[in-house]
Amino acid sequence: MAVLLLAEVNDGALAMDATAKAVTAATALGDVTVLCAGATCSEAAAQAATLFGVAKVLCAEDAIYSKRMAEPVADLMVSLAGEFEHIVAPATTDAKNIMPRVAALLDVMVISDATAVVDGATFERSIYAGNAIQTVQSSDTTRVVTFRTSTFDAAPTGGSAVVEAIGAAGDPGLSSWVEDKVAASDRPELTSAGVVVSGGRGVGSEEDFKIIEALADKLNAAVGASRAAVDSGYAPNDWQVGQTGKVVAPDLYIACGISGAIQHLAGMKDSKIIVAINKDEEAPIFQVADFGLVADLFDAVPELTEKLGRNDPCPCGSLRKFKACCMSSGKYDGSLRDYFFASNPCTDSSLSVYGVLKINKYCLERSLCVIPSFWNTTVEILLVNTGSSALAEKNGPFVKCGFCSVPFSKAAEIAGTLARAGVPDSCDLLFSY
Amino acid sequence: MKVLVPVKRVIDYNVKVRVKADGGGVDLANVKMSMNPFDEIAVEEAIRLKEAGKADEVVAVSVGVKQAQETLRTALAMGADRAILVVAADDVHKDIEPLAVAKLLAKVVQEEQPGLVLCGKQAIDNDMNATGQMLAALVGWSQATFASEVDVKDDKAKVTREVDGGLQTIEVNLPTVVTVDLRLNEPRYASLPNIMKAKKKPLDEKTAAGYGVDVAPRLNVISTAEPAQRAAGIIVSSVDELLGKLKDAGAV
Ligand SMILES: Cc1cc2nc3c(=O)[nH]c(=O)nc-3n(C[C@H](O)[C@H](O)[C@H](O)COP(=O)(O)OP(=O)(O)OC[C@H]3O[C@@H](n4cnc5c(N)ncnc54)[C@H](O)[C@@H]3O)c2cc1C
Numbered sequence: 001m002a003v004l005l006l007a008e009v010n011d012g013a014l015a016m017d018a019t020a021k022a023v024t025a026a027t028a029l030g031d032v033t034v035l036c037a038g039a040t041c042s043e044a045a046a047q048a049a050t051l052f053g054v055a056k057v058l059c060a061e062d063a064i065y066s067k068r069m070a071e072p073v074a075d076l077m078v079s080l081a082g083e084f085e086h087i088v089a090p091a092t093t094d095a096k097n098i099m100p101r102v103a104a105l106l107d108v109m110v111i112s113d114a115t116a117v118v119d120g121a122t123f124e125r126s127i128y129a130g131n132a133i134q135t136v137q138s139s140d141t142t143r144v145v146t147f148r149t150s151t152f153d154a155a156p157t158g159g160s161a162v163v164e165a166i167g168a169a170g171d172p173g174l175s176s177w178v179e180d181k182v183a184a185s186d187r188p189e190l191t192s193a194g195v196v197v198s199g200g201r202g203v204g205s206e207e208d209f210k211i212i213e214a215l216a217d218k219l220n221a222a223v224g225a226s227r228a229a230v231d232s233g234y235a236p237n238d239w240q241v242g243q244t245g246k247v248v249a250p251d252l253y254i255a256c257g258i259s260g261a262i263q264h265l266a267g268m269k270d271s272k273i274i275v276a277i278n279k280d281e282e283a284p285i286f287q288v289a290d291f292g293l294v295a296d297l298f299d300a301v302p303e304l305t306e307k308l309g310r311n312d313p314c315p316c317g318s319l320r321k322f323k324a325c326c327m328s329s330g331k332y333d334g335s336l337r338d339y340f341f342a343s344n345p346c347t348d349s350s351l352s353v354y355g356v357l358k359i360n361k362y363c364l365e366r367s368l369c370v371i372p373s374f375w376n377t378t379v380e381i382l383l384v385n386t387g388s389s390a391l392a393e394k395n396g397p398f399v400k401c402g403f404c405s406v407p408f409s410k411a412a413e414i415a416g417t418l419a420r421a422g423v424p425d426s427c428d429l430l431f432s433y
Numbered sequence: 434m435k436v437l438v439p440v441k442r443v444i445d446y447n448v449k450v451r452v453k454a455d456g457g458g459v460d461l462a463n464v465k466m467s468m469n470p471f472d473e474i475a476v477e478e479a480i481r482l483k484e485a486g487k488a489d490e491v492v493a494v495s496v497g498v499k500q501a502q503e504t505l506r507t508a509l510a511m512g513a514d515r516a517i518l519v520v521a522a523d524d525v526h527k528d529i530e531p532l533a534v535a536k537l538l539a540k541v542v543q544e545e546q547p548g549l550v551l552c553g554k555q556a557i558d559n560d561m562n563a564t565g566q567m568l569a570a571l572v573g574w575s576q577a578t579f580a581s582e583v584d585v586k587d588d589k590a591k592v593t594r595e596v597d598g599g600l601q602t603i604e605v606n607l608p609t610v611v612t613v614d615l616r617l618n619e620p621r622y623a624s625l626p627n628i629m630k631a632k633k634k635p636l637d638e639k640t641a642a643g644y645g646v647d648v649a650p651r652l653n654v655i656s657t658a659e660p661a662q663r664a665a666g667i668i669v670s671s672v673d674e675l676l677g678k679l680k681d682a683g684a685v
Contacts, residue, residue: 070576071576092597094597127559127657128444133659174606175603177602181602231615237599237600274666281668290682293672294668304676307676309685
């Protein structure tokens with residue numbers, strides 16, 4: 001059985017998280033061939049080739065694929081479809097645009113937003129805004145499926161599939177790209193963040209959304225919003241969580257001034273822990289919340305932001321309580337993350353990293369453990385072993401001078417092991433996220 | 434230019450959906466049904482194009498059970514000029530799949546030759562988000578999905594789309610299929626006089642068999658189940674208590 005998987009590529013860059021999650025779903029179906037299409041996408045293809053479970057990567061570079069318009073990409077996929085039983089993609093807006101077109105051209109149904117693979121023909125998906133879970137069995141010979149990324153774990157890296165360049169399939173000339181309006185953000189991506197802080201109509205204005213954003217930044221969280229908040233112009237459309245927005249399942253979801261309409265719940269009710277802050281004790285959001293706080297968000301959210309991390313070790317590494325150290329001395333300006341990186345700047349401008357920790361066996365564990373709110377964040381770690389390369393060989397990918405995506409807590413653990421194994425004084429741990 | 438607007442009869446978005454105890458689907462007998470909210474936005478946009486002099490006729494079309502007549506009457510009351518009902522099922526519990534709907538719409542497109550098809554980006558019952566894209570494929574047209582702004586000029590439409598990263602603007606050749614998102618407009622309510630007038634507007638009835646389209650499902654529904662329920666939570670009395678609970682749970 002063979003699977004063709006459309007990788008999520010934006011302007012030549014691979015969206016690793018979404019693609020890796022779809023790879024996990026796809027490996028249950030057969031050998032996975034990943035298709036990267038873009039004006040330039042050889043880097044994306046090389047990266048996709050490192051995902052475990054990927055057998056082969058096809059790289060279609062042509063200007064007509066630069067913005068992944070549905071018509072040319074669908075034609076390309078149809079031209080490749082012949083040898084595949086499954087044609088799949090992560091359920092991003094891009095794939096939701098392209099995949100139904102592919103399915104119709106092949107005269108098969110599309111299975112959108114599948115949440116589980118039962119067998120090669122049978123999939124689960126949610127309907128009615130998550131009010132029911134349907135199991136459907138396809139009678140089509142080719143199954144076109146998009147996978148809801150929040151329900152699959154990302155495939156690990158470390159593989160090395162072959163990359164094959166392929167030609168373009170021709171330009172139907174039906175559409176052209178005009179512009180993208182994408183807000184750059186330092187925050188984690190909404191669909192892959194470990195923590196999401198969302199605001200609703202109760203926040204009241206775009207200006208006051210800053211309260212939500214400040215809490216999010218303290219937790220290194222992504223910011224979400226209800227439809228009402230987006231419709232009212234308090235938040236951009238790409239923050240919308242729900243039936244018709246993004247579906248998220250973070251470890252912690254904090255809903256502030258959101259009533260909990262079923263359409264909103266559809267996008268977040270699989271979160272591990274849900275916190276609701278709402279002044280109306282009757283609000284339906286409390287029915288799904290693990291912890292509910294009946295309060296005015298304008299009091300509760302800033303208080304929560306302020307109190308978070310007060311008793312934790314100070315990010316400057318002093319090992320004193322934060323509130324007794326930098327917080328009281330006024331050096332801290334609101335964002336723990338920014339503060340942390342400011343205290344540990346990276347001086348090598350050739351590396352796109354946010355911080356450097358000088359490590360040796362004494363300070364390493366301590367330095368990494370001081371920021372508990374980072375622990376669920378995935379960070380990219382590069383251990384540059386400027387000392388013994390024998391050690392590098394022995395300890396696996398971390399010391400092979402390559403990037404690894406791991407949760408920060410894991411990084412601390414691995415680094416601790418390295419410390420005990422005797423890291424030379426001249427090691428730098430570089431990380432970005 | 435003629436604008437074709439496909440509309441679907443779905444369970445009203447305010448109704449609490451109940452899964453039938455035997456796992457045989459969702460209970461749709463005796464529940465309030467309405468026009469799919471996204472389709473209302475599509476109808477509104479079509480009417481605005483007509484009001485702006487960019488379209489000269491708005492035709493609403495629905496594929497489904499006979500009762501979808503009501504949905505079409507709503508579209509007519511909002512301002513559509515005429516309607517076409519393609520009867521493809523006789524049981525209200527039978528959802529016609531997007532592929533079959535798209536095939537029937539392709540037939541209607543052949544007959545009606547619209548310059549623009551405006552449809553909702555997804556139906557809030559099966560949440561498939563597919564019909565518009567499939568129709569565009571079958572008729573070989575361009576497509577512009579998840580639209581929050583549509584600007585029709587001469588033989589092109591400039592469409593701003595709501596995408597994961599923000600907004601994307603594209604230009605598509607006409608004829609085209611546009612699927613609409615929530616922010617495109619706020620649909621009007623039909624006034625009482627317009628509801629009365631709508632009763633006299635033409636509503637043609639066709640059948641799937643008449644078009645020679647097989648609507649047999651490709652996806653066999655094996656079961657429909659209630660989603661897992663969350664365990665009951667607690668109400669905390671202060672921010673400090675909340676912080677304590679979150680620390681205990683290892684969440685912060
Ligand atoms: C087709 C369709 C699709 C939809 N898709 C989505 C979707 O994807 N995502 C989505 O979110 N919605 C969606 N909706 C909308 C949904 O039905 C609700 O209207 C919306 O979620 C309500 O947003 P809200 O909770 O922010 O606003 P409201 O329902 O107005 O709730 C505001 C809440 O804030 C509380 N509040 C007010 N002031 C304060 C304060 N000072 N402190 C604390 N609490 C306060 C109030 O008590 C209230 O509970 C969709 C609707 C339709 C019809």
